[in-house]
Amino acid sequence: xxxxxxxxxxxxxxxxxxxxxxxxxxxxxxxxxxxxxxxxxxxxxxxxxxxxxxxxxxxxxxxxxxxxxxxxxxxxxxxxxxxxxxxxxxxxxxxxxxxxxxxxxxxxxxxxxxxxxxxxxxxxxxxxxxxxxxxxxxxxxxxxxxxxxxxxxxxxxxxxxxxxxxxxxxxxxxxxxxxxxxxxxxxxxxxxxxxxxxxxxxxxxxxxxxxxxxxxxxxxxxxxxxxxxxxxxxxxxxxxxxxxxxxxxxxxxxxxxxxxxxxxxxxxxxxxxxxxxxxxxxxxxxxxxxxxxxxxxxxxxxxxxxxxxxxxxxxxxxxxxxxxxxxxxxxxxxxxxxxxxxxxxxxxxxxxxxxxxxxxxxxxxxxxxxxxxxxxxxxxxxxxxxxxxxxxxxxxxxxxxxxxxxxxxxxxxxxxxxxxxxxxxxxxxxxxxxxxxxxxxxxxxxxxxxxxxxxxxxxxxxxxxxxxxxxxxxxxxxxxxxxxxxxxxxxxxxxxxxxxxxxxxxxxxxxxxxxxxxxxxxxxxxxxxxxxxxxxxxxxxxxxxxxxxxxxxxxxxxxxxxxxxxxxxxxxxxxxxxxxxxxxxxxxxxxxxxxxxxxxxxxxxxxx
Amino acid sequence: xxxxxxxxxxxxxxxxxxxxxxxxxxxxxxxxxxxxxxxxxxxxxxxxxxxxxxxxxxxxxxxxxxxxxxxxxxxxxxxxxxxxxxxxxxxxxxxxxxxxxxxxxxxxxxxxxxxxxxxxxxxxxxxxxxxxxxxxxxxxxxxxxxxxxxxxxxxxxxxxxxxxxxxxxxxxxx
Numbered sequence: 001x002x003x004x005x006x007x008x009x010x011x012x013x014x015x016x017x018x019x020x021x022x023x024x025x026x027x028x029x030x031x032x033x034x035x036x037x038x039x040x041x042x043x044x045x046x047x048x049x050x051x052x053x054x055x056x057x058x059x060x061x062x063x064x065x066x067x068x069x070x071x072x073x074x075x076x077x078x079x080x081x082x083x084x085x086x087x088x089x090x091x092x093x094x095x096x097x098x099x100x101x102x103x104x105x106x107x108x109x110x111x112x113x114x115x116x117x118x119x120x121x122x123x124x125x126x127x128x129x130x131x132x133x134x135x136x137x138x139x140x141x142x143x144x145x146x147x148x149x150x151x152x153x154x155x156x157x158x159x160x161x162x163x164x165x166x167x168x169x170x171x172x173x174x175x176x177x178x179x180x181x182x183x184x185x186x187x188x189x190x191x192x193x194x195x196x197x198x199x200x201x202x203x204x205x206x207x208x209x210x211x212x213x214x215x216x217x218x219x220x221x222x223x224x225x226x227x228x229x230x231x232x233x234x235x236x237x238x239x240x241x242x243x244x245x246x247x248x249x250x251x252x253x254x255x256x257x258x259x260x261x262x263x264x265x266x267x268x269x270x271x272x273x274x275x276x277x278x279x280x281x282x283x284x285x286x287x288x289x290x291x292x293x294x295x296x297x298x299x300x301x302x303x304x305x306x307x308x309x310x311x312x313x314x315x316x317x318x319x320x321x322x323x324x325x326x327x328x329x330x331x332x333x334x335x336x337x338x339x340x341x342x343x344x345x346x347x348x349x350x351x352x353x354x355x356x357x358x359x360x361x362x363x364x365x366x367x368x369x370x371x372x373x374x375x376x377x378x379x380x381x382x383x384x385x386x387x388x389x390x391x392x393x394x395x396x397x398x399x400x401x402x403x404x405x406x407x408x409x410x411x412x413x414x415x416x417x418x419x420x421x422x423x424x425x426x427x428x429x430x431x432x433x434x435x436x437x438x439x440x441x442x443x444x445x446x447x448x449x450x451x452x453x454x455x456x457x458x459x460x461x462x463x464x465x466x467x468x469x470x471x472x473x474x475x476x477x478x479x480x481x482x483x484x485x486x487x488x489x490x491x492x493x494x495x496x497x498x499x500x501x502x503x504x505x506x507x508x509x510x511x512x513x514x515x516x517x518x519x520x521x522x523x524x525x526x527x528x529x530x531x532x533x534x535x536x537x538x539x540x541x542x543x544x545x546x547x548x549x550x551x552x553x554x555x556x557x558x559x560x561x562x563x564x565x566x567x568x569x570x571x572x573x574x575x576x577x578x579x580x581x582x583x584x585x586x587x588x589x590x591x592x593x594x595x596x597x598x599x600x601x602x603x604x605x606x607x608x
Numbered sequence: 609x610x611x612x613x614x615x616x617x618x619x620x621x622x623x624x625x626x627x628x629x630x631x632x633x634x635x636x637x638x639x640x641x642x643x644x645x646x647x648x649x650x651x652x653x654x655x656x657x658x659x660x661x662x663x664x665x666x667x668x669x670x671x672x673x674x675x676x677x678x679x680x681x682x683x684x685x686x687x688x689x690x691x692x693x694x695x696x697x698x699x700x701x702x703x704x705x706x707x708x709x710x711x712x713x714x715x716x717x718x719x720x721x722x723x724x725x726x727x728x729x730x731x732x733x734x735x736x737x738x739x740x741x742x743x744x745x746x747x748x749x750x751x752x753x754x755x756x757x758x759x760x761x762x763x764x765x766x767x768x769x770x771x772x773x774x775x776x777x778x779x780x781x782x
Contacts, residue, residue, distance in 0.1 A: 127722045130727050130729040136694070411762065454781070460738075465676060468688075563695065571694055591692075
């Protein structure tokens with residue numbers, strides 16, 4: 001599987017000299033120590049989510065609530081690709097790494113020389129991968145460690161590039177795109193392993209997270225979301241769910257027959273890592289198909305938060321948020337790790353804003369559920385989450401039967417949120433200064449009509465049609481909110497015309513940034529949500545805002561390039577099928593505001 | 609060239625429209641007026657599949673099925689109601705220009721426009737029963753959308769399912 005000349009030379013050198021082998025190993029460990037250290041250097045942005053805890057918080061404070069109004073464009077860069085641009089660039093030293101959607105170009109830009117292109121990587125990939133990417137050809141970016149850039153390409157090639165030259169060090173195939181498996185998510189590196197997951201829930205791809213050696217791309221472990229215990233990497237006695245052992249065959253028992261083999265539970269979101277607990281965290285997506293009547297049972301462990309040992313892959317705890325999903329509420333959204341004060345005690349929490357509309361706060365060491373509240377009042381498929389520890393339904397959503405979609409060939413109406421969730425992959429941010437989470441949200445409901453589908457490998461395996469519209473009485477399709485995760489309450493909420501599909505950035509300067517689908521970069525006051533600045537970039541923003549410092553100056557950067565699911569669903573504007581004829585076309589059409597693009601826009605304050 | 613002659617044909621059809629049809633027609637397959645039905649499946653005078661909409665807005669069964677199957681198999685790229693997305697072109701516009709044969713060939717065989725900046729890939733659906741068993745229904749629905757005969761969203765009322773439909777569906781889906 002290994003390719004590339006440097007990989008070969010490394011292998012040859014190892015065979016020739018055991019001494020060198022030891023040296024390499026030592027260098028490896030210390031270099032990885034570097035990644036943890038590098039994260040605390042505010043001038044760099046070494047991981048897609050800024051740091052292992054996914055807080056997306058920067059201690060840079062040159063740009064403040066007082067002066068952000070003066071922000072101006074410093075420079076721009078076109079990726080040359082007109083598609084949905086998710087993720088954000090990385091800054092390591094004086095080099096910025098910018099990625100693009102399919103064909104998954106990566107550029108290294110020299111910040112010391114006005115962004116001169118140091119190298120460009122553009123893999124040759126079979127265009128037939130494009131139509132099996134369910135919701136645009138997005139990629140959420142590369143990861144960095146040990147002088148290498150790791151990228152999970154659309155065709156599920158995991159590649160390690162030399163960060164200095166862009167040359168392929170090694171590459172390995174992680175799955176099979178001819179069966180609908182694709183790579184869209186950003187890898188994460190811990191110590192000497194790079195972790196990656198897979199997309200393909202709309203093609204019946206069984207989800208997994210795998211660890212590869214950063215050194216040579218060797219697969220070290222692979223943990224599936226569904227199937228027999230040996231595939232799941234669980235210990236029936238030691239792996240717990242809400243404090244109780246999950247028992248043997250926990251997944252198999254929750255499916256009928258062999259459906260789990262094409263059962264989805266894909267793992268295309270962000271990964272997190274807690275060095276102290278030595279656990280990595282991520283979520284799994286929707287069970288396949290979207291037609292719930294074809295897969296009776298809880299469909300474990302789709303829609304689940306996993307906490308795993310990064311060295312062995314063994315799961316410490318799991319928590320399934322939406323058992324037997326009937327609405328496509330993937331559980332993949334980011335896990336934000338923050339130590340918070342709850343009931344007078346500092347608790348190591350994990351905060352997760354799920355597609356299903358509930359904001360969850362858990363103890364990240366034990367998996368204990370602490371808070372679960374709606375972060376959009378419009379959410380109606382469940383009235384709440386059962387918090388009664390004595391109940392057999394503890395931790396399960398309290399369903400409102402009215403919004404069940406169990407019966408096929410019936411158009412189930414008025415379900416909130418829509419399948420794209422109250423929030424999708426666009427990551428929230430946390431500020432330890434305000435102790436608030438800043439969450440980009442969707443404010444959209446749906447009608448959902450499931451129907452029977454047959455499975456053919458590599459063909460869409462969806463089994464439901466849906467139509468989407470804002471909740472009754474709302475004209476806005478999004479909100480940008482501040483959330484108190486210790487109580488589960490919205491602190492403030494800024495309405496947005498469209499879904500907010502851009503990752504947020506919180507800064508010590510008291511300013512929070514996010515992008516909008518029309519293309520605005522916006523800065524708001526972290527305390528009040530008051531808008532302080534806006535600038536319209538060339539295209540709609542589904543990328544994540546980042547910040548870095550170069551030569552003593554703080555910069556803010558964001559990719560624009562509309563697309564993703566938002567670009568597909570909202571391009572022509574939504575209609576409310578229940579509002580009568582007068583309202584048809586009543587909601588804003590995104591294509592009246594923006595067109596395709598692919599540009600990085602970088603901001604700074606004017607030099608004084 | 610081909611486009612040109614189609615446009616001319618459209619004008620001719622528009623001029624020859626009977627007074628009973630109120631909407632302006634731009635249709636790649638020519639006059640969509642339904643002239644003949646085989647068990648609820650309508651054809652225009654050239655034998656192409658077409659829609660039939662009652663005075664009360666009630667659509668024929670195939671137009672309705674076309675809406676459902678379009679939403680199931682095409683919406684994820686071509687957007688709700690055939691209106692296009694950032695990912696794939698509007699079929700409401702396309703069907704103003706392309707005829708039934710071109711439509712069929714494109715869906716069955718696929719179409720690509722891949723360059724450094726663009727990566728437009730229409731998958732070949734020829735082997736996909738979930739599409740090919742309903743191809744005429746999808747065509748009829750999109751044709752009605754292109755001609756302005758059916759609005760956005762789910763058609764409110766539709767004819768009952770003809771027996772012939774169930775038989776054909778079972779045979780095709782296997």
